[in-house]
Amino acid sequence: MRQIARRSDIRDLILDAVDGLLAKFGYKKMTMEDVAKQVGIGKGTIYLHFPSKEELVLAHIDRIGDTVVRKLQELAGSPDPADRRLRRMLVLRVIHRFDSVAHYTQSLGDLLSSVRTPLLVRRQAYFEKEAAVFEDVLREGARLGTLDCPDPRTASFVLIQSTNSLLPFSLSPRELGRREELEDQVGRIADLLIKGLLPCPSRPASWTR
Numbered sequence: 001m002r003q004i005a006r007r008s009d010i011r012d013l014i015l016d017a018v019d020g021l022l023a024k025f026g027y028k029k030m031t032m033e034d035v036a037k038q039v040g041i042g043k044g045t046i047y048l049h050f051p052s053k054e055e056l057v058l059a060h061i062d063r064i065g066d067t068v069v070r071k072l073q074e075l076a077g078s079p080d081p082a083d084r085r086l087r088r089m090l091v092l093r094v095i096h097r098f099d100s101v102a103h104y105t106q107s108l109g110d111l112l113s114s115v116r117t118p119l120l121v122r123r124q125a126y127f128e129k130e131a132a133v134f135e136d137v138l139r140e141g142a143r144l145g146t147l148d149c150p151d152p153r154t155a156s157f158v159l160i161q162s163t164n165s166l167l168p169f170s171l172s173p174r175e176l177g178r179r180e181e182l183e184d185q186v187g188r189i190a191d192l193l194i195k196g197l198l199p200c201p202s203r204p205a206s207w208t209r
Helices: 010-025 032-039 043-049 053-076 082-100 113-144 152-166 179-195
Strands: none
Touching: 010 032, 010 043, 010 053, 032 043, 032 053, 053 082, 053 113, 082 113, 082 152, 082 179, 113 152, 152 179
């Protein structure tokens, strides 16, 4: 038990346990004792890293959000044309979240209804971080003339908002459908959005992936 508690990745081990227990019991029935038993540590060790069950669960959501932002930054920094980067980024922000909670039977909104207010605050904060990454790519495309985007900041939030309905927040993974269908759906939305950002002479008759 002490060896586990001293591991450098103890926070991730705890959050991994939270992920599995949320899927099994839900937020209300999951206890700190359950988490400690799952990890193989004392309950006190959890409180050294997370002051409450609420903060523990929100940290689990933070980990998903942090990963999305990091992966978006990686795609944004690739050498691909801006329009293709934007498409891949839009698909990623939806599909990564879907994959992260695909084993849940409820939507995040329902599963974490007891912490809805702080969850919504966290959610909005990550949307703003994601929008900032999109804004950088939009500004680059506008500067190079490959995108017609006079207001990159506003456009970045439009891209975020236009794909938010496909996130597993109000709908469960099952309600969102099969992964392949969801990826195709977000791809089609991304294609339409990005077509509107292409300079008129460069807009193709049909978008090719």
